[in-house]
Amino acid sequence: MITDLIQIRRLGEQKRGENERFRRHLKTHDFVERRLRHLAEETEAQVDCTECANCCKVATARLLARDVDRLAKLLRLPEARFLKEYTTKTEDEGLVLKRDEATGCVFLSGNECTVYETRPASCRDFPHMLRGSASLQAKMWDFKDRAVYCPIVYNTLEAWKVETGFSPAAK
Template identity: 40%
Template sequence: MNSTVDLEKFGKESKSEFPAHKKLKERLKKSKPKNLDATFHQLHEEAFQQIDCLDCANCCKTTSPIFIQTDIDRLAKVFRMKSSQFMEEYLYRDEDGDYVLKTAPCPFLGADNKCLVYEDRPKACREYPHTDRKNMLGILELSLKNTLVCPAVHKIFYEIGKEYRK
């Protein structure tokens, strides 16, 4: 049962709840709960039973994945370009030195919110929103940032917060 995502409402809610989520991240970093990965993974499953990425696609509309060289080479091949041409047309180096998209929304996002290069998409897209990974404690800062982008991550933090407010 998927619910439709109201991105405007989500944007307001995620910004207003960000300070609470930031405090939660700090509490989790300090307390280092042993079951954090299992909790994230369970809530990840529950969130994605309710939220359909194709209904939302906010990540593709507002942010860029990091492109590693293998992503660049693979997509250049798909477009029958040299890697250097692909980089020149679609990417730039950000302040961290990572290759990211020049534009948002993603140029490979279709009008129906489907990825036009889905089978060949970057590793970062394949793994997004990273809430089912091991060592969630190590990527809490990234996950916190993603509460502003992904309704599922926002929901996960909200649910974990209920547990830690007790």
């Protein structure tokens, strides 16, 4: 199990091509989804997200209307003011929490989420290996990017490759 974020970044970048081949491998081969979910659960149980918090530093957090409602209530702010002070709109992802390139999400303090109990659904479900409604095949599109910064994704993909008999060398 690799959890060092510098190594994860280096290996995740090195394996981008391999992880894309693995996505295609899963598309064209039979696998037991229950078994892959079990491996993802095992990996997740071994990683302490409170020690890592890397997704809060490097990724954007998308917001649904109910996230806005809950966070505005938590902060005791009118919705319009919450939207102005804490959110921004992006072309690709729509409404997201504001973030800073150096320190990450507007609600991150050190490694701690200051709105943890009320964090957006996209944060609760992250890295979307076990949670979320999309099929595994659909989720695979994002995993080669997330394997560059998330230890859970990187290590789970490695375990899945062994489980499904994927050969990294094969084109």
